[in-house]
Amino acid sequence: MNPQKFNCKYGIGKVLCDYADGTIDPAVKRIFEKHLEGCEPCWAFMRTYSTTIRLTREIPAEEMPEEMRKRLRNFLKEQIGSP
Amino acid sequence: MSSKQTKKRAPKGPSDGELVRRLKESGDAAAFEELVSRYEAKVYHLALRLTGNQQDAEEVLQDTFLQVYNKIKTFRGEAAFSSWLYRVAANFAYMKLRHRKARPQVSLEDVLPNFENGRLVDQITDWSGRPDDEAVRDEAKGIILAAVEELPPNNKAAFVLREMEGLANAEVAKILGITVPAVKSRLHWARLFLRKRLAEYFERRTE
Numbered sequence: 001m002n003p004q005k006f007n008c009k010y011g012i013g014k015v016l017c018d019y020a021d022g023t024i025d026p027a028v029k030r031i032f033e034k035h036l037e038g039c040e041p042c043w044a045f046m047r048t049y050s051t052t053i054r055l056t057r058e059i060p061a062e063e064m065p066e067e068m069r070k071r072l073r074n075f076l077k078e079q080i081g082s083p
Numbered sequence: 084m085s086s087k088q089t090k091k092r093a094p095k096g097p098s099d100g101e102l103v104r105r106l107k108e109s110g111d112a113a114a115f116e117e118l119v120s121r122y123e124a125k126v127y128h129l130a131l132r133l134t135g136n137q138q139d140a141e142e143v144l145q146d147t148f149l150q151v152y153n154k155i156k157t158f159r160g161e162a163a164f165s166s167w168l169y170r171v172a173a174n175f176a177y178m179k180l181r182h183r184k185a186r187p188q189v190s191l192e193d194v195l196p197n198f199e200n201g202r203l204v205d206q207i208t209d210w211s212g213r214p215d216d217e218a219v220r221d222e223a224k225g226i227i228l229a230a231v232e233e234l235p236p237n238n239k240a241a242f243v244l245r246e247m248e249g250l251a252n253a254e255v256a257k258i259l260g261i262t263v264p265a266v267k268s269r270l271h272w273a274r275l276f277l278r279k280r281l282a283e284y285f286e287r288r289t290e
Contacts, residue, residue: 007201017271044209
């Protein structure tokens with residue numbers, strides 16, 4: 001990756017996903033962070049993208065209704081005699 | 084099963100592999116019951132997120148475990164049992180989605196901001212600190228759940244498995260039968276779409 005050719009579109013389109021996941025190549029990370037330091041819109045975009053991920057991961061799993069567990073067992077019993 | 088947990092806790096009792104072996108070799112009902120108990124909530128949650136409604140999720144749940152029982156002999160054990168199970172569940176959920184009226188497709192360009200000569204030209208508001216307020220955070224999560232329902236099936240599956248079920252990209256790739264770069268691409272698109280919906284929400288709140 002040539003730092004001279006690095007721009008907002010490349011950063012947001014091609015780098016941001018790995019950057020947010022912490023799986024980015026260290027050399028590319030340095031270039032991206034250098035870009036973020038000097039680019040307010042990209043900085044705001046990166047922050048809001050990361051917040052989107054954080055909020056999504058905070059959404060709790062919905063409990064499986066107890067009645068559904070019973071219906072699953074009844075269904076399997078009818079179909080195969082188990083469990 | 085979830086990478087959100089720093090360490091996977093091994094289930095108490097026999098391993099999945101041991102239960103699968105018993106089920107394969109002798110149709111062991113107790114082994115099947117243990118597999119059902121171990122994974123029913125996870126399969127339900129995946130099915131609910133993919134189909135978006137409880138009735139379809141329940142049908143996916145039932146079809147998945149029936150299929151597991153009937154096809155267990157075809158499971159060769161090359162991948163983890165949980166990956167195979169998730170793939171079965173995801174396929175049943177896909178079938179439900181395919182019968183629905185297709186939504187208008189949104190392209191990558193539609194979820195990206197505007198660039199001129201590679202330079203971001205939109206004014207981007209940094210609302211990342213706003214969900215610190217609990218009420219706002221809850222409302223924002225509602226926006227996310229509604230936006231997940233709008234995702235095209237391929238993006239939705241990658242997003243749900245990775246972001247909501249906490250699986251690693253490599254595992255999502257195996258389940259969906261696609262490459263890791265394809266998983267990342269679908270995931271990124273979905274995140275951009277959800278981010279856009281949240282940005283619209285925060286913009287409305289400030290009006």
